[in-house]
Amino acid sequence: MADEVVLLDALASMFGMRARVALAEKGIEYEYREEDLVNKGELLLKMNPVHKKIPVLIHNGKPVCESLIIVQYIDEVWKDKAPLLPSDPYQRAQARFWADYVDKKVYDAGRRIWSRKGEEQETAKKDFIECLKVLEGVLGDEPYFGGKTFGFLDIALVTFSTWFYTYETCANFSVEVECPELIEWVKRCMEKESVSKSLLDPHKVFDLLVIWIRGVGESKKIEC
Numbered sequence: 001m002a003d004e005v006v007l008l009d010a011l012a013s014m015f016g017m018r019a020r021v022a023l024a025e026k027g028i029e030y031e032y033r034e035e036d037l038v039n040k041g042e043l044l045l046k047m048n049p050v051h052k053k054i055p056v057l058i059h060n061g062k063p064v065c066e067s068l069i070i071v072q073y074i075d076e077v078w079k080d081k082a083p084l085l086p087s088d089p090y091q092r093a094q095a096r097f098w099a100d101y102v103d104k105k106v107y108d109a110g111r112r113i114w115s116r117k118g119e120e121q122e123t124a125k126k127d128f129i130e131c132l133k134v135l136e137g138v139l140g141d142e143p144y145f146g147g148k149t150f151g152f153l154d155i156a157l158v159t160f161s162t163w164f165y166t167y168e169t170c171a172n173f174s175v176e177v178e179c180p181e182l183i184e185w186v187k188r189c190m191e192k193e194s195v196s197k198s199l200l201d202p203h204k205v206f207d208l209l210v211i212w213i214r215g216v217g218e219s220k221k222i223e224c
């Protein structure tokens with residue numbers, strides 16, 4: 001029986017893009033479904049009743065939620081093709097540690113950049129740049145975070161590059177000036193079709209964010 005794979009997603013989501021890159025790396029065919037995050041659909045609420053967030057991977061009718069868990073699930077189910085996580089337990093732990101750092105620190109600082117103003121935004125910008133510098137150090141002289149090959153941590157972080165233009169525009173700075181080697185790494189990743197075809201154009205991310213903020217209204221808390 002052929003696998004039935006559906007991805008509930010939103011184009012501008014750096015979390016959704018992780019699932020898209022992982023599926024592309026493995027060469028999995030799937031049905032992409034764009035979700036309205038302002039007026040959430042039945043299927044999303046049913047498939048992710050806990051967080052009510054995208055992405056959700058529905059594999060043969062069963063949902064898997066949370067982007068990093070989705071990427072690991074994809075890696076485990078389609079394990080014959082292009083492994084994403086390192087085979088060594090220690091390296092695996094390291095990759096997971098830094099992916100968690102991306103979720104906790106990079107995401108949080110990035111979010112504060114576009115959702116705050118003034119002093120708070122300045123602090124967010126400093127935090128964001130600091131986090132990226134830490135990650136630049138983790139990359140070191142290797143071509144990818146996975147070492148010689150593209151892998152889990154590369155997927156976890158590279159999708160955030162689609163938001164760099166938004167962060168830069170909101171807070172007047174340049175990631176390339178601050179972290180040139182990280183930008184070189186982004187360009188290297190973009191040479192892979194699995195990445196370039198899965199990532200949304202940074203200008204479109206910005207446009208969608210503007211539309212989204214308008215749709216939700218300033219009063220309501222939104223997350224992306």
Ligand SMILES: N[C@@H](CCC(=O)N[C@@H](CS)C(=O)NCC(=O)O)C(=O)O
Pocket residue numbers: 010012013014015016037052053054055065066067068222223224
């Ligand atoms: N930790 C989650 C985050 C997912 C997330 O924040 N998704 C956003 C879109 S980028 C969402 O669905 N937001 C809807 C909401 O906040 O109600 C993951 O890694 O999948």
Ligand SMILES: *[C@@H]1O[C@H](CO)[C@@H](O)[C@H](O)[C@H]1NC(C)=O
Pocket residue numbers: 172173
């Ligand atoms: C943006 O940053 C540049 C370079 O740091 C600076 O010259 C310029 O005045 C800043 N613009 C605003 C609107 O703050």
